[in-house]
Amino acid sequence: MALPPQLIVYPFPGAKEGNAIHNSDFKVQVRTPGGAWQDLYEYNVKIDQVRGTDHHVENASMATFDFSGEVEVAVTSNKQQVKEAVVRPLANGIACTIKGNTVYFRLKQPMNLSVEINGDKYHNLHLFANPVLLSIPDSTKKEVIYFGPGIHEIAGGSLNIPSGKTVFLAGGAVLKGRLVVDHARDVTITGRGIIDFSVKEGVRVAHAKNVLVEGISLTQCPVGGSDSVTVRNVKSFSYYGWGDGMNVFASNNVLFEQVFCRNSDDCTTVYATRKGFTGGCRNITMRNSVLWADVAHPIHIGLHGNTNHPDTIQNLHYTNIDILEHQEKQIDYQGCLAINAGDNNLVKDVYFEDIRVEHIRCGQLIHLQIPFNQKYCTAPGRGIENIFFKNIAYNGNDAELSVITGYSEDRMIKNIVFENLRINGVVMADNMAGKPAWYKTADMARIFVGEFVRGLVFTKKE
Known part of the structure; x- marks a missing residue:
């Protein structure tokens, strides 16, 4: 059954300027066809570029939203003149147009993409167009651990999830600490939030049964x-x-x-x-x-x-x-x-x-x-x-x-x-x-x- 057209963007986790989790290389906007443009938050993600035999940490970008139906996307480069652009994977066949320093394209289904300007694959935009969440856990229920928009610190750096629990990371949530499912069962970790990219093994599943991890971003x-x-x-x-x-x-x-x-x-x-x-x-x-x-x-x-x-x-x-x-x-x-x-x-x-x-x-x-x-x-x-x-x-x-x-x-x-x-x-x-x-x-x-x-x-x- 097809969902009615929807476009969902999430609150910013913090200010853009001066925030280490933000990357200013791009301005990313989305809209329903012909509607008003809405801004997305451009997160900073670190990736590894090997030059010769040396490893170099580079800063790339990431943005996310949810939709059903059709959506228009506008990606503006703030750092370089746009001469050419490509949206990958190529098998998706996404055609884009360039006007000034902005790349425009349309999506008709959710997908995970790389938007690359002038062949630059190490300072690109990772754009995650998610399906709409069909249900959001009730934050008042005792079996739900809920993290709303904003930055959250986990004391001790790690949270062990007991059996039967659901952890929800709302869009715009950034969790500084890892989630561990160890000797537990019937656990769900879901949402549209992020486990901070400085946290190794953002989610660890060990000696567990019946576990679902869905929709989040992590290391x-x-x-x-x-x-x-x-x-x-x-x-x-x-x-x-x-x-x-x-x-x-x-x-x-x-x-x-x-x-x-x-x-x-x-x-x-x-x-x-x-x-x-x-x-x-x-x-x-x-x-x-x-x-x-x-x-x-x-x-x-x-x-x-x-x-x-x-x-x-x-x-x-x-x-x-x-x-x-x-x-x-x-x-x-x-x-x-x-x-x-x-x-x-x-x-x-x-x-x-x-x-x-x-x-x-x-x-x-x-x-x-x-x-x-x-x-x-x-x-x-x-x-x-x-x-x-x-x-x-x-x-x-x-x-x-x-x-x-x-x-x-x-x-x-x-x-x-x-x-x-x-x-x-x-x-x-x-x-x-x-x-x-x-x-x-x-x-x-x-x-x-x-x-x-x-x-x-x-x-x-x-």
Whole structure:
């Protein structure tokens, strides 16, 4: 059922001028078509730019609002003359017009976007056009912890959420402290507010069951030793070392949906035994999301586990994902879609479908390997099996050579299927036109296939 047209903007958390949480690079306004323009608050978000081998913290912008129906957006650059502009992900097909120093465009559905002026991706505007909240918790009820607009300090820096509680961060709320769901169940954290971007692991879910995290912005959201966790429409930014966005450790039945991750380490990972959490992983899904890895992998699976009591990571699904950037100069840690099986892990039954890679600044498209990474592991993995890639697309010439390689006869990579792998518009298939008879299909796709790989297939289907 379609909602009636609505446009909801939120109170400012504090003054714009002289406030460290504000960024003055842009003025952002929204309106219903033909209506009065309304101002949004432009938050400051820190991100990591790697120049050479050095890391530099840069200040970018973020703004949010809610709507249904249709909305017009105006983004004015306060710092530079606008010569060109792009709104990404490109798959959304958002056309914009430029008048003076203002970029105009329309949206007909909620989405998470990057607005980039003159090709600048490190001082851009992250614009989050959210769906309208269908219900707001009653702040008077004892099971509700309510944070209204404004800046809130958590004493001691951390708030433990008991079972059965709902935490609501209203739009315009900035929470200085992290929220922890530890040995609890039936917990909801929702709203349109922000956990301050200086707070590492803004939400931590550990040994928990039936948890929903929805609609807020933060640094990191790790899930460990847990079952039945949903992370929906959550935005993650990080700028410091070890700044993974959305880790999963030894957990089952975890869903990430409509998330946006721009991180200074892996955007999303699935590991087994790690950081005090024990066991494998099963039924992990990420869909309808946007990933931007300023460092390391957009998607990374399998490195950590329990060598003495081997774990299995299985039944993972990644569907309808836009990868905006990948940059990593360390070759061992490259790969937009990466599975590194270590610590005697077995990784199997992984599905990548409808994934669009826009830009690889430095890195690989595909990386499947069973390494003995002695820096992080005490053994190589047991195997990688039954991996299915469908409708993966990359346009560009900057990617390093992709890698698929096993370890030994008893630690192999088996049954890897690429269906409609499209590189620069060309589908890589075993019967593709123009492939010399003595070439492997992987040669055409710029994929190095090493030893101990069996059952590698490239197909094309209409």
